[in-house]
Amino acid sequence: MEVLINWINDNSDLITHYVLQGILAIVILLIGLKIAKFFSNLTEKSFAKRKIDKAVAGFISNIVYALVFAATVLMALSQVGIETTSFVAILGAAGLAVGLALQGSLSNFASGVLIIILRPFKSGDYIEAGGKAGSVERIEIFATELRTPDNKVIIMPNSAIMGGAIVNYSRQKTRRIDLVIGVSYDADLRQAKEVLKGVLDNESRLLKDPAYTVAVSELADSSVNFVVRPWVNTTDYWPTYFALVENIKIALDEANITIPYPQMDVHLHKD
Structure with missing residues (x-):
């Protein structure tokens, strides 16, 4: 001491x-x-x-x-x-x-630089990448922050985003709604087609150009399938989608046109 x-x-x-x-x-x-x-x-x-x-x-x-x-x-x-x-x-x-x-971290950093340079999306865009979907909140050095419609936050490594396909739902101003509507084989196809067109004509949010498409697409196992493909502004996509599904069901019910359940015919033969 x-x-x-x-x-x-x-x-x-x-x-x-x-x-x-x-x-x-x-x-x-x-x-x-x-x-x-x-x-x-x-x-x-x-x-x-x-x-x-x-x-x-x-x-x-x-x-x-x-x-x-x-x-x-x-x-x-x-x-x-x-x-x-x-x-x-x-x-x-x-x-x-x-x-x-730290190859993974460096890869994330390089991917972040590529995102900034190539600009496949911007803040606020709704994207799907790396198996996840959400609105872009921030692009950090190593990760990108997404917010889902139900308000969950997803932190995605930048390399996971740039390592696969990126679907940007917000880049274009317009989107097409794709619906498949099945009706019974007993239904009058001309009448069913007019009913579907009537629902579309009454929806004010649909765009006139491009015009919508209503056509028979398939003679399926249990139903005759129509494709219904109208165009809307991207911001109106989901409200219009939900409204069309509901209104089509109501209109078909009022016209006594059934939407069949999956079914199978069984034939019994006696010797």
Whole structure:
């Protein structure tokens, strides 16, 4: 114990120096974190004022935060006497090993860059990708945030999105509703077709151009199937879809045209 006290007394100036340097490094780190957050928010707000896509703004702001934070760490290390030049070289050498170990994360980052460059979707678009569907909320450095119609949040790795097909339901202004309506073989097909057309003619949200299609598509096992294919504005797709299904059922019932259940005829033969 006495030896330790003597060593502290002999090196008090050096200890004080390193303690002060350490405290200053911590202060630099804390201030740097606030500055990184400030510039990240500033970037996002400036992009919003210029009406740049919110998803792109979020991606760029994350990169700004990461760069400022990295610079802050280097400044803090320099303050405690660590040679940053050699430290950067060590980081570069270690980066290769870390990169091999984190191939998935690097793939997500590269995919995020491709999303920003290629712009297959933007914030607010309803997409289907990687087996999931939802509205795009944000594009982060490594992942994209989707929100489902029932208000669940899905965090999808960017590589999962760019690694397969992307279906963007919001890019085009119009969409076609595809319905298959089956009627009984005993029904009058001309009458059934007129009933279906009447329902479509009474739906104000349908577009006149392109015109809708009502046609017999299949003589199925239990029914004669009609395809009903009207066009609507993308924003009206689901309300119109639900209304048509309901109104078609009501109209067919009123015309005494049945929609048959799946059925099978069984023939018995006696010897």
